[in-house]
Amino acid sequence: MRLSPIRAILTLCGPAVIAFAQPAGSPFSPTNIFAPASTPAKSIVDLSLFVLEVTAAIFVVVFALLAYVVVKFRRKATHGREPAQVYGSTQLELAWTVIPVLIVVILFLAAARVIGVVQNAEHPGNAIDVTVIGHQFWWEYRYPSLNVVTANELHIPVSDPAHPTPTFLTLLSADTDHSFWVPRLAGKTDLIPNHPNSMWIDPHETGLYLGQCAQYCGTQHAKMLLRVYVQTREEFNRWIQEQSRPAQVSSIVSEGQRIFERTACINCHAVAGTVANGRYGPDLTHLMSRDTIASGAVPNTPENLRRWIQDPSTLKPGCKMPAMGLSDPQVNAVAAYLETLR
Amino acid sequence: MSASSVTIPEAEIRWNPPARGPVGMYCLIAAESAIFTIFVVAYIFYIGKSLTGPQPKDVLEVPVFYTVCLLSSSLTIHFAVKFLRSGKVGFFLFWWFLTIALGGTFLVGTALEWRHLIYVDGLTIQTNLFGTTYYSLVGLHAFHVTVGLLALTAVLLFALLGDVKQQHAERVEVLSLYWHFVDAVWVVVFTVVYIIGR
Amino acid sequence: MSTESITWATPQAATPPPLVEQLHHWVATVDHKRLGILYILYALVFLVAGGVEATIMRIQLIRPHNHFVSPEVFNRMFTMHGTTMIFFAAMPLVFGFANYLVPLMIGARDMAFPRLNAFSFWMTAFGGLLLYFSFVGGDGLYGAGSAPDVGWFAYAPLTSQTFSPGHSTDFWILALLVSGIGSVGTAINIIATILSLRCPGMTLGKMPLLAWLNLTMAGLVILAVSPLTAAQVMLLVDRFLGGHFFDTQAGGSAVIWMHFFWVFGHPEVYVLVIPAFAFASEIIPVFSRKAIFGYPIMVAATLCIGFISMSVWAHHMFTVGMSAAENTFFVFSTMAIAVPTGIKIFNWLATMWGGQIHFQTPMLFCIAFLFQFLIAGLTGVMLSAAPFDWQLGSSYFVVAHFHYVIVGAILFTSFGAFYYWFPKMSGRMYNEKFGKLHFWLFLIGFHLTFDFMHIPGLLGMPRRIYTYEPGRGWDIWNLIVTIGVFFQAAGVLVFACNLFWSYFRGQVAGSDPWDAWTLEWSTTSPPPAYNFAALPEVKSRRPLWDLKHPEDPDWHYE
Secondary structure (H helix, E strand, O other): OOOHHHHHHHHHHHHHHHHHOOOOOOOOOOOOOOOOOOOOHHHHHHHHHHHHEEOOOOOOOHHHHHHHHHHOOEEEOOOOOOOOOOOHHHHHHHHHHHHHHHHHHHHHHHHHHHHHHHHHHOOOOOOOEEEEEEOOOOOOOOOHHEEEEEEOOOEEEEOOOOOOOOEEEEEEEEEOOOEEOEEEOOOEEEEEOOOEEEEEEEOOEEEEEEEEOOOOOOOOHOEEEEEEEEEOOOHHHHHHHHHHHHOOOOOOOOOHHHHHHHHHHHHHHEEEOOOOOOOOOOOOOOOOHHEEEOOOEEEEOHHHHHHHOOHHHHHOOOOOOOOOOOOOHHHHHHHHOOOOOO | EEEEEEEEEEOOOOOOOHHHHHHHHHHHHHHHHHOOOOOOOHHHHOOOOOOOOOHHHOOOOOOOOHHHHHHHHHHHHHHHHHHOOOOOHHHHHHHHHHHHHHHHHHHHHHHHHHHHHHHHHOOOOOHHHHHHHHHHHHHHHHHHHHHHHHHHHHHHHHHHOOOOOHHHHHHHHHHHHHHHHHHHHHHHHHHHHHOOOO | OOOOEEEEEEEEEEEEEOHHHHHHHHHOOOHHHHHHHHHHHHHHHHHHOOOOOOOHHHHHHHOOOOOOOHHHHHOOOOOOOHHHHHHHHHHHHHHHHHHHHHHHHOOOOOOHHHHHHHHHHHHHHHHHHHHHHHHHHHHOOOOOOOOOOOOOOOOOOOOOOOOOOOOHHHHHHHHHHHHHHHHHHHHHHHHHHHHHHHHHHOOEEEEEEEHHHHHHHHHHHHHOOOOOOOHHHHHHHHHHHHHOOOHHOOOOHHHHHHHHHHHHHHHHHHHHHHHHHHHHHHHOOOOOOOOOOOOOHHHHHHHHHHHHHHHHHHOOOOOOOHHHHHHHHHHHHHHHHHHHHHHHHHHHHHHHOOEEOOHHHHHHHHHHHHHHHHHHHHHHHHHHHHHHHHHHOOOHHHHHHHHHHHHHHHHHHHHHHHHHHHHHHHEEEHHHHHHHHHHHHHHHHHHHHHHHHHHHHHHHEEEEOOOOOOOOHHHHHHHHHHHHHEEEEEEHHHHHHHHHHHHHOOOOOOOOOOOOOOOHOOOOOOOOOOOOOOOOOOOOOOHHHHHOOOOOOOOHHH
């Protein structure tokens, strides 16, 4: 693979520029589209570098012409007469029509090829299927064949380029339009009600990949964050096993569980194995297995959990979960109950 | 005070740009056609997609008589304009009035059809996708017919007062262009709603 | 051939009439020149309003997790900013210049339908007031009122009663519906004027390029604004009559709103940029002292652009889930439009080639336009490659791209047009030094803001977010972007002061301060109400060049 000039410049200067722009010691941008970790993102980077090379060349040529003209044909103070009037030139017009047409044809063919590669990819038998349902303002994930329902943090297995095990996402929406964008894994695809979409990713490296909703969906669009955990096969299988178990609640109904099941909480939330089976809000069966709450808005700490239960609008104003008006002891009890949902 | 002088040669050439009235009306027709196109596209897109409620073939009857009325009114208005051009104001009045009568009959027909659809078949704009798109498209057309009839009636009143003469033929013709447009739109709406969509 | 020499003078001003009478003349006017000036002043006021909204947003985004405004207010800001700038700043600006210049440049006394002209202006004006009234009167049933917050393209089903209760969205719909009627009225007027009222001898092939470009723009308005009107009527049916056009619960389609909107939305941006091309096509030749290069090709390219622009709309929908075939078609049509656009850039450069370039303020803005429009076009080519758009779409890269066009191309040439035609409209010259100061301040601010805005997009920052997470690498770029805003504001302030001061105290301009060649410079500054004492007859595209160079007139050559 030849190292194109643009790629060279980006590889050398990109990190330098970004490192300059960030506090020392932090990583490069975790959402940099030029750091692909999955085939669709990689195909896009290859195409985009080609396009950048072509457009950069055009820019250099035309800018040089502009700069030359502006300098060379400045008005000379001594010159009294009008310059020679030139009304046109058929050859020039032909030249600067034909050459751009050729460039357009080349760019078009390059783009068309990648469209086909990404949109018409085959769905192998060993692919993981996840149904993603966009809500205002959180993500619901269902693994239909694996009997798992979770929210906000997507776990998928890593894909070995030699023996790919991609993940295919079916994208649905429960309310308004959303868009699934994790730049390092793929381009974005929208979630539109009554219009199922599909996309695929095959991350080559384990790790946590970040993104967020990319189609304005209402007040808290900005905090509908995405976290994709790419794990080894073993870790993934373990996670699936844990997630498909019902909640491990103690036989004695705690005070918190009682409040949870008597207040309106169960209208929106589900805890598998209990009476709670609301679907409007995230499934909480394994809430404590997640690093964040409120769709990535804040880390999943006891303090944040209490603040969230007390009044969600202090952390995510405009989100759909109302403050239930619980007293402090009640909040603590509910939080203690939720903290048992591992 | 500033002065400037410019030498202006007398016009020597023959100069006949198009008259502004028809040009303006054709532009208006183009704009309205674009609006109707969007409603027609929506109608066609939603054919067969209603989840519940009455379907077109269950409730729609082809309005042959009222269509003939409306399309004939194009003919009558054409005659009216022709007579006005040749100065026969009396004949113009007769054919103009006939145009209005035929257009009015069409509107009455639409009203009767809608009354049947709403009260007997239970189809309203809220019922389903068919209801929404049907009433919007046919209603938009009926609205344009109404506006046209108001304009035609205004001219009729002026004519009855004796204010419409041969020299106004061009302006009346511009108005008749709008009426022809309304009829042409009905041909499209009729085809889409009562033939293709049923 | 007999000729007459006519000398006329600006009418001696007697004691000026009382203020009330003057105001009444302005409100009741049907004179295209006054309506043009009303449109332009109206646009400037809303340009400032939109600028304030942008400034609020940029202060909120200056650092992550900022708390300058609430998310609700921010969401209203970007909705109002986009809607204001497109419909109540840019379009009135474009219509204002068209109104003022087209009749003068084709040797007519007024537009074809003067009363329709006035009606159209007041409809547009009322639309803007209606939109801004929403800040005050928008409270709806659940108190969920105030200004609209659904984004300037108002995607369904966010705009349904379910997700946008109250009346804020209704203000958006009605304001645009009303001003859309005004836009179509003006477009009809422009076309009828150009086709029917050209002075003797001015065949279509002899009219100034500005006339051709405005003719194309008007054609696009007629074909493009109407779909928006239709879609908004449908949305009103959904919101008030229980219809299901965009009701996904009833089997309706959210995507069809997008199609209808962008069938309007894409030609709309050409409605805005084609007049910018018109300004450049008039200013660049005069300040290069050469005729425009390749007039017939420029006309053909314009018509191609107008035509193709009706077929590219779904490049705004590459991420929506259209099939590979559909996506591929729109890649093709979008890339195709780059060809006639590029041809125009080359023709402008060729006009300057071999010329004697004068670097006064109008020309400075047009040179910057060439540079910026080149870049904007190239980022557009990048976005037209659909897979690249799957990453860059709905991100700050797109925001940077379209602001590069709207500000970098359209606003820059509009500033150039202001300075170029201000002497004609007011009879006085602006202050050249302060004009240049405006240019440099605005240039610096523009590039600080919009060059660096591309980078967060490349690093994954989506648009329409009221805040963002630290640690994504976006912080420093947002800071720089915000700083640029203040330079631009300073430039606009200098501009406004210059125009205001020059109107009263500027040097008297005379009828032809630029030694230009089109018909508007043959009459006084400002022109009398009847424009020309006698309708001129022309023999070439540059009638004044012919008069000033009788030994070598244009009609010997083309």
